[in-house]
Structures are given as C-alpha cells and as structure tokens.
Amino acid sequence: MSATLSGSTSSSAPVPIVFELQPQPLTAPLAAALYGDAGKLESRLFPDGESYLRITSAVYGRPCLIVAELSHPNGKYLPLLFLAATLREFGAASVGLVAPYLSYMRQDIRFQDGEVVTSKIFARELSRQFDWLVTVDPHLHRYNSLDEIYTIPAQVVHGAPALAQRLGQMPDVLLVGPDAESEQWVAEIAQLSGHPFIIGNKHRHGDRKVEIVLPPLEEYKQRTAVIIDDVISSGHTILQCLQQLQANGMKRVQCAAVHGIFADGADEKLMAAGLDALITTNTIAHSSNAADVTPLLVKPVTDFLHRQGSAASR
Template structure:
C-alpha cells in the first residue's frame, strides 16, 4: 500500500522544508492542508527529498525561511521543481524575508549584481511570490527583477498595532531612510518620534547621531527598524540614546536575522526588550504577521485559480 498522503478536499497544500512559525497559522487561515515531506542529508552532504503528499492538479504553497540563504536555496529548488514535476497545478512561494536584495548595482568593476541573478533564478521555479518589506533600495518594485506575479506585504501596520498597546514611548528611527516608515508607524500608533543620522564606514562599522531629545528623557525609547542583521546600527542607536540620558530602551523590527548572536549583544548593551515579527524564526518572535500576509496570498491563489 502506498504511504503517500492524499487530500480530502480541493484545498491548497502548504509545504515547508524547515519548521516555521507561520506554517501552522497560514495553513489554518487558508483552510489548506499541511504537505508532508521526507528529507535528510546523505553522508557526503547531498540532500535527499521525497514529497509524500499527492499534489497532481493541486495548488501548492511553499513557506520558506530565506535568511542565511546559501545553505537553504538548493533544497528549496529541489522542492519547488519536484512539486512541478509531480503535476502541481501551481507552485507559489511565501518567502517572508527575501534575501539577496542588497547588491542591486555594480559598485565596483567586476561585482556580481546578485539581487538580479537570484531573482531570475528563483522566478524560473515558481508561479508567484509573496514577501514582507524587501529591501527595495534602487529598485522601485519587485517586478523589476522578478518575472512572476508578486505581492509585497508591509510590516509597518502590524508593528504600529503592537505599539498602540504601549504607553509613554518615543519611537526612534536610526537613519533618514527609515523616516517615512517610522513616521507612518508613529502616526498609526500615536507616539512621537525622532530620526537619527547614520554614517556607514563598512558592513559592521556605523555611527548614529541623534537630534536633541531632552524633552523625551522620561519616555521609553523604542528603536524601529525593518531588518536587524549584524545589529551594529541598533547597537550604535542604543549607545546614542544612553549618551542622551535615556536608559529605558527597547527595539522592534520586522525581520530579525541576528548574525553572530547579535541579539545577545544588544541585550547586554542595554535593550530591555527585543521584539520581531515571525517572518524569520527566532525567540524574539512576538508579533504574528499572518493577518497581513493572508490577503496577498489569497489574491494570488484566486488569480491563478480564475486564470487556470
């Protein structure tokens, strides 16, 4: 007897190669079914994958954590292509954190524009893409580099909703790039805000200078950022706040990458609370972004169902 799993209704399958905090709530909210996989590594390090759910003529959704992508990308391609080969009617990708967005031009002769290469490669294996707050710096939209339908979900509303439950705060944006984002969150949550001036001297060397915040010294400062990678920007912001006499400091971000255990370094530096959404699995995940993702995913599923 076959041990493959077949669905009980015409509902999407939802797969993930690694445990992800969004997998269960998204599956439930979509009235979908959890897809079943077998995977392991051979002794030589190569990846083994088996899809145990019957996906022929079914819509499939893959939830993928693409932080630290180099070790995860090839297994993801194996999954996406296997679903297609097994007859899935569509394969959509929810990548809440979308990697390889920083290198969007050739800053020095011979550099690889990895954002474009990555986008072209990934687009070949999926029918649509949903992500949260990608680092669109020189690109105006994802469709400049991705060739499949895509939806970008904004993290600001869910951060603002969480901050609305807090009192006596000062929101702090670390640099001018964050001003429009932080001002929007401040407007929604009804907290005052200030914006710092950041000077970057390398990947891990930055300096943050804050304006006069004497009038806010009795408030809890909450640093707002879209992504924390090395943590250096947040660390410098903490030190700048402390130098201005503010010692009640927290930080809220959409994506928490926390390279080199930078989350621990930030707590040691003086953060009393560190909070992220559940786009990237981490103990700081305290804000569920499922309600924001859901309309985008449903719209793309409905779009492909109608056109199909």
C-alpha cells in the same frame, strides 16, 4: 501596498497544499487561515551534504505553496528549487512562494568591476520555478519594486501594522529611526500606534562601522525609546543608536524590527549593551517574535490562489 491585520479568506478559494522545508512559526496558522492542507515531506542530508527530499502528499491538480524564510539562504536555496521543480513534475496546478524574509536584495548594483549582481540572478532563478511570490518588507534600496527583477507576480506585505499593534499596547513610547532609510517604517508605525517619533542621521564608515547622530531628546526623557528598523543583522546600527540614546539620558530603550537575523550573536550583544527588550515579527523564528505577520499574508496569498485558479479554468 499595505495589508491590514484583519486578513481573511473564503472557503471558496482553491484549497492549497502548504509545504515548508524548515519549521516556520507562521506556516501552520497561515495554512489554517487559507483552509489549506499541510504538505507532507521527508527531508534529510546524505553524509556528503547533498539533500534528499520525498513528497508524500498527492499534489496533482492542486495549487501548492512553499513557506520558506530565506535568511542564511545558501543552504536553503537548492532544496527549495528541488521541491518546487518536483511539485511541477508531479502535476501541481501552480507553485507559489511565501518568503517572509527574502534574501539576496543587498547587491543591487555593480560597485566594482567584476562584482556579481546577485539580486538579479537570484530573482531570475526563483522566477523560473514559481508562479508567484509574497514577501514581507524586502530591502528595496535602488529598486523601486520587485517587478524590476522578478518576472512573476510579486506582492510585498509591510510588517509595520503588526509592529504597530504590538507597540500600540505600550504607553509613553518614543519611536526612534536610526536613519533616513528607516523613516518609512517609523512613520507608518507612528501613525498607526499614535506614538511620536524622531529620525537620526547615519554615517556609515564600512560594513561594520556606523555613526548615528540624533536630534535633541530633552522633552522625551520620561518615555521608553523604541528603536525601529526593518532588519537587524550585525546589530551595529542599533548598537550605535542605543549608545547615543543612553548618552542623551534615555533610561529605557527597546528595539523593534520586522526581520531579526541577529548575525554573530547580535541579539546577545545588544541586550548586554543595555537594551531592555527586543521585539521582532515572526518572519524569522526567534525568541523575540512578539508581532505576528500571518494575518497580513492571507489576502495576497488568497488573491494569487484565485488568480491561478481562474487562469487554469480558462
């Protein structure tokens, strides 16, 4: 379900306390839009690497939510569970999770004997700790929805409207989807921004080797090509698409994505390869953040706060 950019909430909604474990660019504006209070939290690591957390906000009887983007999740997962469990212990009316980026969606099937299907285990454990979940464009490949693995109410927000608003300000753009998987985002952004688009074919030859084949580009050579994808991780797909665009005479190439993980310095490698600009949403903090998804989160979070408040009053 898509949200619009005109997200708003009512002051009659339950007033939440909003916590974050790591600085997140959208936490403060989201808390303000929800008329929420900033959760006060002390955190650090002991010398042996174990987490220390101390909640200094009074949370008894209050709805609480935690904003936590879960890229590179292994170091974030335990503190997140510790915080959620302690909020419950201290009497929070409800505990919700806003995960702008939701990890452990890749391994959704057992390809080889003995493999761990991490997506199901991760979803089961998060579902035990939280009352609801709001996330942005999770990588749903073989799952039709989060409901297949999460047992709590979950709402998916699409980042396309935020990217479309940013790209709609640019003239003479050609949107480029590297492969069929990207078509859902490219088509929506094209519809919202009014720009034409093309979709390539991707042939994967391993985790870090892909081949992109693009349709003819002769009529678009005077435009700025903007490669669209949901996640930039290793950047190999984007790099292959960039090289194909350059080989076909496109002089100006940019890239826009919902989530910018940029593993192993992928952002620097893409810029060095001739990319003119990187544009990402603020689901994961990065210097390329130029599209704000915060307004898209307000309505689904408010809806969950209302639902939890109504359930508590019955």
